Amino acid sequence: MLLIASVAALGGLLFGYDTGVISGAILFITKDFALDTRMAEFTISIVLIGCIGGAAAAGGLADRIGRRPTLLSAGLVFLVGAIVSALAPNDGVLLVGRFVVGIGIGFSSVVAPLYISEVAPATIRGSLVSLYQFAITIGILTAYVVDYALAHGGEWRWMLGLAVVPSLILIGGMLVMPESPRYLFKIGGDARARSELLRIHVDAATSEREERSIRESLTAKSGGFEVFRVPSTRLALFIGVSLALLQQITGINTVIYYGPQIFEMAGVTSATASILAQALVGTVNCLLTLVAIFFVDRIGRKPLLYAGLVGMFVALSALAYSFAQPHLSGRLGTIALASMMVYVGCFAFSLGPILWLLLAEIFPLPARGLGMSISTLANWVGNFLVSQFFLTMVERLGQAGTFSIYAALCVVTIIFVRTMVPETKRELLEQIRVAPA
Secondary structure (H helix, E strand, C coil): CHHHHHHHHHHHHHHHHHHHCHHHHHHHHHHHCCCCHHHHHHHHHHHHHHHHHHHHHHHHHHHHHCHHHHHHHHHHHHHHHHHHHHHCCCHHHHHHHHHHHHHHHHHHHHHHHHHHHHHCCHHHHHHHHHHHHHHHHHHHHHHHHHHHHHHHHCCHHHHHHCCHHHHHHHHHHHHCCCCCHHHHHHCCCHHHHHHHHHHHHCCHHHHHHHHHHHHHHCCCCCECEHHHHCHHHHHHHHHHHHHHHHHHHCCHHHHHHHHHHHHHHCCCCCHHHHHHHHHHHHHHHHHHHHHHHHHHHHHCHHHHHHHHHHHHHHHHHHHHHHHCCHHHHHHHHHHHHHHHHHHHHHHHCCHHHHHHHHHHHCCCHHHHHHHHHHHHHHHHHHHHHHHHHHHHHHHHHHHHHHHHHHHHHHHHHHHHHHHHCCCCCCCCHHHCCCCCC
16 A cells, blocks of 8 residues: 555655746746746746646546546656656747646646545555655655756756656556556446455455445446535535635745745845755655654544644744844844744645645545546646735735735634534545535
8 A cells, every 4th residue: 555655646746846846947947048037937837827727637537537547647748748848949848848747747636646545545544645745745855956956057957857757657656556446336347446445455344344335425426517416515625625725825835936035035145045945944844744644544634734724823923023023134034944944844744735635535436536626726726826926915015914914814724624624534435424513
């Protein structure tokens, strides 16, 4: 199971790497292709447009051809996108390559947690799905390290092209991975599905119990958007879309995309110091995700969400207060670094991994692929909006006002989790029921 989850989570590593690597590469791409500010911004944001398209298509594709073939397709898309980006002779071809990479990210962000959740035993499902978020953080941190290592020579083509390596591993790994037994039962492949269940659970009694729960869930046939006419499924979609948006509009990607600029706002004038500070934040992001892996199946999803969101609120409030105090200007860089480390660390063990886990858990099997696709699409739309308007918000509202809004949205998220989000710890997927607390 660990091998299956780790191979599937390589989609998350590619997600994180291709999201993070452009922050360093764009400095040299801008010079080589003589890009103006607008085109430089578009070179970054076109990946998010590809993500929106990939996420919109992934759920339906996973329901038609299967979870494993869709993840395999994501690996192929990543491979093509990385090669085209690295060899691009001009900015037009580079935009095509980055758009293709975005489609791969959109595919993996839907199907990787879906696949892991459907093959994982209930007792360790949270830990295994959290590996996906851990892989994202490893990818982001790797991108920062690669950017720093290749920056002296301006080797942006190598920065983008190194994504070929995990793409090939993902493709090779998925060729020998099993298909989701839940998907196989859904399409009538009963004999193969039972074989896969026995591989996962070993003992026949557990496999039979899981098969019964899956079959009960399949009494409601999938009918595209018709499945959301059922009130409980419609509520699950509302929870999924809302939580996906809240994960983004509480500000996480302002740190991922604009970390060095935030440090500059705080008075860190050295570009090298800003990049190293960002790498330190990325290290915290990676390490604190391990908290979710170790504890999400022990203490539950909601306690981790509460703890993380409170920490995010405190960190953002401290950052907003510090920017509002002129007399702190000499210490603002240190305060900004500490606040961002606390904020990212708290996100890393709560809202970061648990969103993907809950999206993979709250939908009934007939609606799971489409429900995850719609929710993930909302997540990418939120990502795009936050990344596009962060600097505008800072310009119009100031740093203190901008971070105060993100802090307030953390409180909104706490209330939403308390009133709407179910606790799914150790439940069989088919036994999870969505209803207001």
